[in-house]
Amino acid sequence: MRARTAVVCSIADQGVAACTNILVLVVAARLSTVAGFARFSAVYLVFSVLLGLSGAYTGQPLVLRRGPGDRTRGACRSAVGFTLLASTVVGGVLAVIGAVLPGETARALTTLGLVLPVVLAQDTARYAFATLHAPHRALASDTLRLVCVLGALALQPHGAPAARLVVVWGLSALPALLLSAAVLHRMTAGAPVLLGPLLRKGHLGRRFVVEFGVGNATSQLSVLGLGAVGSPLVVGALRGATTLFGPLNVLFTSATGFGPPLLGRLPTQRLRVRATAALAALLALTAAGWATVLALLPGSAGRHLLGDTWPAAAALLPATGSQYAAMAAGTCGLLALRLLDPRATLVVQVVFSLAAVAFLTGGYLLGGVQGAAWGLCLGSVCKAVATWTRVARLTRRGAVEGAPVSAAAAGSGP
Numbered sequence: 001m002r003a004r005t006a007v008v009c010s011i012a013d014q015g016v017a018a019c020t021n022i023l024v025l026v027v028a029a030r031l032s033t034v035a036g037f038a039r040f041s042a043v044y045l046v047f048s049v050l051l052g053l054s055g056a057y058t059g060q061p062l063v064l065r066r067g068p069g070d071r072t073r074g075a076c077r078s079a080v081g082f083t084l085l086a087s088t089v090v091g092g093v094l095a096v097i098g099a100v101l102p103g104e105t106a107r108a109l110t111t112l113g114l115v116l117p118v119v120l121a122q123d124t125a126r127y128a129f130a131t132l133h134a135p136h137r138a139l140a141s142d143t144l145r146l147v148c149v150l151g152a153l154a155l156q157p158h159g160a161p162a163a164r165l166v167v168v169w170g171l172s173a174l175p176a177l178l179l180s181a182a183v184l185h186r187m188t189a190g191a192p193v194l195l196g197p198l199l200r201k202g203h204l205g206r207r208f209v210v211e212f213g214v215g216n217a218t219s220q221l222s223v224l225g226l227g228a229v230g231s232p233l234v235v236g237a238l239r240g241a242t243t244l245f246g247p248l249n250v251l252f253t254s255a256t257g258f259g260p261p262l263l264g265r266l267p268t269q270r271l272r273v274r275a276t277a278a279l280a281a282l283l284a285l286t287a288a289g290w291a292t293v294l295a296l297l298p299g300s301a302g303r304h305l306l307g308d309t310w311p312a313a314a315a316l317l318p319a320t321g322s323q324y325a326a327m328a329a330g331t332c333g334l335l336a337l338r339l340l341d342p343r344a345t346l347v348v349q350v351v352f353s354l355a356a357v358a359f360l361t362g363g364y365l366l367g368g369v370q371g372a373a374w375g376l377c378l379g380s381v382c383k384a385v386a387t388w389t390r391v392a393r394l395t396r397r398g399a400v401e402g403a404p405v406s407a408a409a410a411g412s413g414p
Contacts, residue, residue, distance in 0.1 A: 009135040009136045009139050010130060013126065013135055013138045013142055014253050016142040016143055016146055017142045018249055019146065019246075020142065020145060020149060021048075021246065022243055022247075023149075024044075024169055025044065025240075026305055027150065027153045028165050029243075030307045031158055031159070032162070032165070032307070036161065036162055037307070039104050039108055040108065041239040042105055043105065043108040043112050043166055046109065050087075050116065053209055053212060054083060054086075055123065056208035056211070057203075057205035057206070058127070058205060059079070059123070060127075060204075060205065061203065062075060062128065063127055065131055070192065073187070073188040075131070075197075076132060076184065076188055077128075077188045078193050078194050078197070078198060079124055079128060079198070080121055080125055080128055080184065081193055082195050082198045083121050084117055084121045085195075087116045087117040087120040090113075091117055092113060093113070094109055094112055094116065095114055097110075098110030098111075098113060104161060104162055104163065108162040108163040108166045111166040111167040111170070112166050115170020115173075118170055118173050118174050122176050122180060125180035129183075137180070137183050137184075140179070141180045141183075145173050145175070145176035148176065149173065151172075152169070152172040153165065153168060210346065210350075211349050214350045214354065237309070237312035237316060238369070238373065238376075240309040240310070240312065241316040241320040243306070244305070244306075244313060244317070245290065245291075245321070247290065248286065248287055251283055251286065252328070255279060255283065255335060256331060256334070256335055269339075272336070273339075273340075276333075276335055276336040276339070276391075277388075279332050280328055280331075283328035283331070284326075287325040287328050288321065288325050290321070291318070291321025291322075291324070292321075294321070299314075312369070319373035319374045319377050320376075322377045323373070324380075326381040327380045327384075329384035330380055333384055333390075334348070334349075334387055336387075337391060340391065340394045340395070341394055348383065348387055348390060351386070352379065353383070355382060355383075356378075356382075358379075359375035359378045359379045359382075360372050360375040360376050360379065361375070363378075
């Protein structure tokens with residue numbers, strides 16, 4: 001497949017996958033009461049954290065592999081098999097915890113544990129297809145999943161409990177998983193399945209998990225914590241606002257996923273940094289424009305999107321829009337750091353992700369949900385400033401070109 005066609009299919013696949021996650025929340029908001037959507041959002045946040053951890057541990061090291069051969073095909077089979085086993089264990093733990101705890105949210109957590117292997121294995125297959133230079137296969141699988149999940153949720157009655165929506169959403173990924181398994185088996189037939197390399201101390205996924213944990217999961221878990229100690233409506237309002245900015249998450253994911261190989265084609269380090277800075281400006285302007293479009297939506301259109309959750313989410317649009325503009329700059333800053341020195345990203349992620357949690361908590365104590373949203377924005381601004389400051393320092397020092405990419409690729413091997 002030509003490089004341009006592969007990039008188009010890869011971005012389209014990211015768009016379909018993100019669109020699925022967005023539409024699931026939109027449909028759930030329309031089917032649920034405000035309290036029911038808050039419960040579903042809380043469980044969906046747990047899934048989002050587990051999805052990110054799975055992608056960081058198995059998916060991201062997998063796509064760093066280069067060259068065809070049995071080792072690469074075997075790594076793809078091993079990644080999917082490992083995900084099935086690990087998610088079964090984690091899902092069992094969630095099911096037990098949900099069975100012990102009382103309440104509707106606990107029951108939804110139990111159903112998440114039961115369907116977790118299906119949704120996570122299907123997601124890992126996407127990384128395998130990308131590694132095998134077959135992004136069109138991933139696109140076909142995710143398109144099938146989108147059709148199935150929307151069709152299944154459309155059949156649910158209004159007011160359906162969160163546990164029912166979770167199990168319907170999870171099982172609707174089964175046809176896509178079966179399709180991916182059949183195609184992947186044909187593409188990797190005869191390749192060995194080795195789970196040992198995924199458990200070794202030097203596995204690159206361990207580093208990526210730490211970065212994800214402090215960079216993404218921390219803020220989501222802190223929102224869950226605020227919902228637990230404060231009001232569950234906090235989760236619904238913040239989650240509803242971020243759902244409206246889902247298309248930007250597609251762009252951010254595409255930039256981090258496909259940026260390194262594309263920017264690596266530029267001849268000098270300075271040109272790569274300049275291109276990344278231009279991308280940051282473009283994404284920030286896109287975020288501002290999208291926030292303006294959402295702010296101009298009439299109330300009827302907003303309620304059509306998020307149902308009863310719309311008024312609370314709409315009130316957070318200025319803060320969330322500003323946050324996403326800052327996130328655009330921060331995401332591209334981390335991308336530039338990956339190109340210059342991958343080891344430099346971990347410190348930035350740890351320090352400023354913890355700072356964002358502090359800003360979120362302090363903002364909630366001072367100004368409720370509005371304060372929490374502006375706290376998240378302040379954390380993203382500080383992280384972006386620190387990231388680009390680090391990029392400027394490394395650029396002036398003249399980091400060795402090509403070393404970060406080769407080091408990352410070497411660390412992903414078995």
